[in-house]
Amino acid sequence: MNMKGLLALVLSSALTAPALAAKPNPNAPKGGNFVFNLGGEPPTVHPITSTDTYSRAVQNYVCDGLATRDSETYEWKPRLAEKWDISKDNKVFTFHLRKDAVFHDGTPVTADDVKFSFDAIFEPKYEAAHLRPYYEGLTKVEVLDPHTVRFTARDLYFNNFESAATLTVIPKKIYSDVEKSKKMNRQLMCAGPYVLSKFDRGQVITLKKFDKWYGLKDAAFAGMYNFDTITMRFYKDENVELERAKKGELDYLDLRVEAFMKKTEGAPWGKTIIKHKVQNSAPKSYGFIGWNFRKELFQDRNVRVALAHLLNREEMNKKFRYGMSDLANGAIYLRSEYNPGNKALEFSPKKAQELLAKAGWTDKDKNGVLEKEVGGKKTEFKFTLIYPSKDTEKYYTMYREDLKKAGIDMELKYLEWNSFLKLVDEGNFDAVTMAWGGGSVDPDPKQIWHSAGAVPGGSNFIAYKNPEVDKLIDEARVEPNKAKRVAALKKVYAKIAEDAPYAFLFNDKYAFYANSSRMGMPAETFKYEIGRDYWWLKAE
Amino acid sequence: MIVYLIRRLLLMIPTFFGITVVTFVLINLAPGSPIEQKLQAIRFGSAGGGGGGGGVNTRGDTSVNEEVIEALKKQYGFDKPLHERYIIWVKNLARLDFGESFTYQEPVIDVIKSKFPVSLQFGIASLILTYIVCIPLGVRKAIKAGASFDRFTTILLNLTYSIPPLVLGIFLIVVFAGKLNMFPIGGIQSDDYESLTSMGKLWDRIHHFVLPLICYMIGGFTELSVLMRNSMLDVVKSDFVRTARAKGLSENVVIFKHALRNALIPIATGLGGFFGAFLAGSLIIEQMFNLDGIGLLGYQSVLSRDYNVIMGLTFISSLLLMFGRVFSDIIYVLIDPRIDFK
Numbered sequence: 055m056n057m058k059g060l061l062a063l064v065l066s067s068a069l070t071a072p073a074l075a076a077k078p079n080p081n082a083p084k085g086g087n088f089v090f091n092l093g094g095e096p097p098t099v100h101p102i103t104s105t106d107t108y109s110r111a112v113q114n115y116v117c118d119g120l121a122t123r124d125s126e127t128y129e130w131k132p133r134l135a136e137k138w139d140i141s142k143d144n145k146v147f148t149f150h151l152r153k154d155a156v157f158h159d160g161t162p163v164t165a166d167d168v169k170f171s172f173d174a175i176f177e178p179k180y181e182a183a184h185l186r187p188y189y190e191g192l193t194k195v196e197v198l199d200p201h202t203v204r205f206t207a208r209d210l211y212f213n214n215f216e217s218a219a220t221l222t223v224i225p226k227k228i229y230s231d232v233e234k235s236k237k238m239n240r241q242l243m244c245a246g247p248y249v250l251s252k253f254d255r256g257q258v259i260t261l262k263k264f265d266k267w268y269g270l271k272d273a274a275f276a277g278m279y280n281f282d283t284i285t286m287r288f289y290k291d292e293n294v295e296l297e298r299a300k301k302g303e304l305d306y307l308d309l310r311v312e313a314f315m316k317k318t319e320g321a322p323w324g325k326t327i328i329k330h331k332v333q334n335s336a337p338k339s340y341g342f343i344g345w346n347f348r349k350e351l352f353q354d355r356n357v358r359v360a361l362a363h364l365l366n367r368e369e370m371n372k373k374f375r376y377g378m379s380d381l382a383n384g385a386i387y388l389r390s391e392y393n394p395g396n397k398a399l400e401f402s403p404k405k406a407q408e409l410l411a412k413a414g415w416t417d418k419d420k421n422g423v424l425e426k427e428v429g430g431k432k433t434e435f436k437f438t439l440i441y442p443s444k445d446t447e448k449y450y451t452m453y454r455e456d457l458k459k460a461g462i463d464m465e466l467k468y469l470e471w472n473s474f475l476k477l478v479d480e481g482n483f484d485a486v487t488m489a490w491g492g493g494s495v496d497p498d499p500k501q502i503w504h505s506a507g508a509v510p511g512g513s514n515f516i517a518y519k520n521p522e523v524d525k526l527i528d529e530a531r532v533e534p535n536k537a538k539r540v541a542a543l544k545k546v547y548a549k550i551a552e553d554a555p556y557a558f559l560f561n562d563k564y565a566f567y568a569n570s571s572r573m574g575m576p577a578e579t580f581k582y583e584i585g586r587d588y589w590w591l592k593a594e
Numbered sequence: 595m596i597v598y599l600i601r602r603l604l605l606m607i608p609t610f611f612g613i614t615v616v617t618f619v620l621i622n623l624a625p626g627s628p629i630e631q632k633l634q635a636i637r638f639g640s641a642g643g644g645g646g647g648g649g650v651n652t653r654g655d656t657s658v659n660e661e662v663i664e665a666l667k668k669q670y671g672f673d674k675p676l677h678e679r680y681i682i683w684v685k686n687l688a689r690l691d692f693g694e695s696f697t698y699q700e701p702v703i704d705v706i707k708s709k710f711p712v713s714l715q716f717g718i719a720s721l722i723l724t725y726i727v728c729i730p731l732g733v734r735k736a737i738k739a740g741a742s743f744d745r746f747t748t749i750l751l752n753l754t755y756s757i758p759p760l761v762l763g764i765f766l767i768v769v770f771a772g773k774l775n776m777f778p779i780g781g782i783q784s785d786d787y788e789s790l791t792s793m794g795k796l797w798d799r800i801h802h803f804v805l806p807l808i809c810y811m812i813g814g815f816t817e818l819s820v821l822m823r824n825s826m827l828d829v830v831k832s833d834f835v836r837t838a839r840a841k842g843l844s845e846n847v848v849i850f851k852h853a854l855r856n857a858l859i860p861i862a863t864g865l866g867g868f869f870g871a872f873l874a875g876s877l878i879i880e881q882m883f884n885l886d887g888i889g890l891l892g893y894q895s896v897l898s899r900d901y902n903v904i905m906g907l908t909f910i911s912s913l914l915l916m917f918g919r920v921f922s923d924i925i926y927v928l929i930d931p932r933i934d935f936k
Contacts, residue, residue, distance in 0.1 A: 095886075097695075097697040097698045097699070098697075098698060098699050098700075100699065103699055105632065105635045106635075178665060178668075181669045183632070183662045183665035183666045183669060184632040184633075184635055184636055184662075184666070186662050186665075187636050187662060188636075236699065237700075239698065239699055239700055255708050255709075255886055256709075256712070256884070256885070256886020257781060257886070258785070287884075288884065289780070289884055290881055290884075291881055291882050293764050293767060293768065293882075294767060294779055294780060294882060294883075294884065297767055297768060297771060297772040297779050298779055300772060301772065301775070301779065303779075471626070472624065472625045472626025472630070472899070473624075473625050473626075475625065475626065475630070475634065476625035476626070511633065
C-alpha cells in the first residue's frame, strides 16, 4: 500500500470511528473499596417487590439478567445467556444459558430459575402487580432443557426482546417460599458480580465481589468490576455529600450544574477530587409546558406556537443554567438519531404577536389584555399554569412577565406532587409543566403521544390527538428493522414538533460528576453512560 | 386526685378515637393513595415528588389495565370501604398488630422499632441537657435581672433562637465537621464501631452526638431559660420570699429553698414532654446528619402515603402525648401539694 492509500485509510477510519470510543482497560488493577452515595436508602432490595431507583442501583451490581447492553455500542451482550436465537416471525426468543453461572449460594443457574423468575411476577401471592405491565408483552416461558429457555411474545412489539433479556433471574430454591422470601427485604440472592454482604438500616450497604461469578473467567468482562468491595451511603443533603467528598469519604458523586459551577471551587476540588463535565449520547431529559387540548384556548396551533415564541429560553439558560443546556427542539433528545432536526422555536414577541392576531386575539379595548369573541362572548386571554416543583418557579415568573407584555395573563399555581398529579390525571388544568426523563436510546413514543393515552391516568394528559401520528407510531412499534423504525419515528417527532403541543424547554448538554483522585478510569465517559463499572483504584 | 386520674384516663378513650378517626379520614382523602403511588411508579419510573420522570413503561402503553389495578387494590385492602378499613385497623390494634408498611413491606411495629432507638437517644439526651443547663441559667438570670449578665445572655439566647435548625446544621457541618475537622459529618457511629473498646464506643457515640444535639436543643433552650427566669422573678417578688428575707435568712436559702420550688411549677408542665422525647424526631436534623429516626420516617410515610405507618405513629404519639399530660398533672401535685385536681 502506498502512502496515499494509507493516509486515505487512516482518514476514513478516523471519520467513521465514533467520537467517544472508550475501551475498558483489561489490565486494570483489582481490589480496594469503592465508596459512593446512593442518594437515598432503598426501603427493600427484594427483586420482585422493590420499585424504587435506589434498590435498582443495588440490584444492578448483585443481580444478572440474560443479556445486557454494551456501554459503547448499545448492542446486546451475553450475560447469563451465552447466546440466543430469535424466530423469523420475531415472536419467539430462545436463550441458551451459560453452564458455569451460579447463584451466590453456589447452586447453578438453570432454565427452571428463569421460568420461575418470570412466573413469580404474575403470581398474586408475590404482590408484584406493579411489575406486570413491563412483562405483559410476553405470554409464556418454557423450559426446553436445563440450560435452554424459550420466551414467547404476544405481538410484534419491538421491545419484547428487551423485556425478556433484562428479566432479573432469581433462584427458585430461595424465593419460591413466598412467606420466607417476603421477609428478605435486606437480603438479596442473585447471580451477579457482587454479593450483598451488609445492609444496615439508615447507615450503609456493602457489596463484596462474588468469587464464583462466571464473568471473572470470561474475556468479555475483562477490566470490569475491579473493586473488591463497594460501599453505598444514603446521604440526601447535597451539602453533606459535598463535605463528605471533600473529606475524602466518597469516591464518586453526581453533581448538579449549580454544584459544578458554584459549590466546587478551589481546593480540594481539582486536587483530591476531580470534576468532570462530559458529553455522551445517553438520552437526556427535557422540561416542557403542556397545553391542555381539551380547552378551546389551546386548540389553535397558531396560539401554541405563539406561546412558545414568548418563552425566552436563551435568557433562562443564561441566567439559571449557566448556559450549560441545549434548547430542546421537540419531544426527543436533541442528539438522538431519532431526532428529525426541527428548528427550535426562538424567542420572538413579534412573531408571537402576528400569530396571535392571525388566531383572532387582539387588544381592541386597549386594557392590556388580548381578547376575542368566542361564541358571541368577549373572552380575555387568561390561563393558569400548574407546577409541582418550587425550584422551577423562577423560570415561569420570567415567562409570566413576557406573556404580560404580549397581552396574556398567566397565573402561576404551585401544587404538592400528589394533588398536582390528581389534576393532571383528571385533565382538569389549563397548562402544566413537568419534565420527562431521557427514556430509552430506542424510544417508543406511544406512552406520551398516542391518542390511546388521552384517558384518565394516561401519560398523554394534555389529550394531544393526531391520527397521522397514531398511525405512524402503531406501525413503528411492530417494525423489527431499526433503520425503518428510525425513519418512521423521525416523521412522528417532526409532526409533534410542528403541532407544538408542548412549549419545549431544555435538554441537558452535559453530565456532571466528580471522583476522588484515587480512581483510575479508561475514559471520562462511555458513549451511553459514565462507565463506573470499568473504574479501578490506583495503586497508592 | 385518684378520681381525677381515673376520669382523665377514661377520657383518653374518646380522645384516642377522635384523633385516629380524623387522621384516618384525612390521609384517605388526600390524593395519592398507595395504589396511585404504585401506578405512578409504573408511569414515571418512581420519580414521584420531583418534576416527573419519563417514559419507562417498557410496553409503551399509557394506561395500566384494570386487572393490575384490581390486584393492587386487593393487595392493600383497598377493595373495602373506608369505615370498614378503619374498623379492621382498630380490631388489629387490639391485638397490637399495626399492619404492614407499604414501603418497607415489613410489619409497621418492626419499622418503628428499628427507627426508635435513634430518636430516643437524642430525645432523652436533649431533654436532660436542656433542663440541666436552663434551670440554673434561668435562676441566675433572675437573680441578676437587669444586670449585664442577664442582658448579655438574653441577647445570646434570642440570637440562637432565631437561627433555623437547617442553617445552624449546615453551618456546624461545614465549619466544625468540614473545615476544622473536629466532628464527624453525620451518622450515629463510625464504620469500625464494632471493633472499638467499650470506652472507645462511648467516645465514638458522644463524638457523633455533639453536632446534631446542638441543633436539637437550640430552640427549647431559649424557651425554657426565659420561662425559668420569669417564673423565678415572679416568685422572688412575692410576699413569702420577702418574709423569708425579713427573717434574716441567707440569700442562698431564700432562693434555693423557698423560691426555687415554687418557681419550678410552670417548668414542670414541660416534663410531660418527657414522653414525647421517646418519639422526638426532627425531619430536618435527621436528614442533614443522616440519622435514621422517627422524624424522617414520619415525613417519608406522609409523602409516600404509607397509611399504616402514619396510623401507627399517630397512635403511639397521641398515646404518649396523653400520658404526658397526666404525668405533668402528677408532677404539679408533687411539687406543690396545695394543688388538688377535683
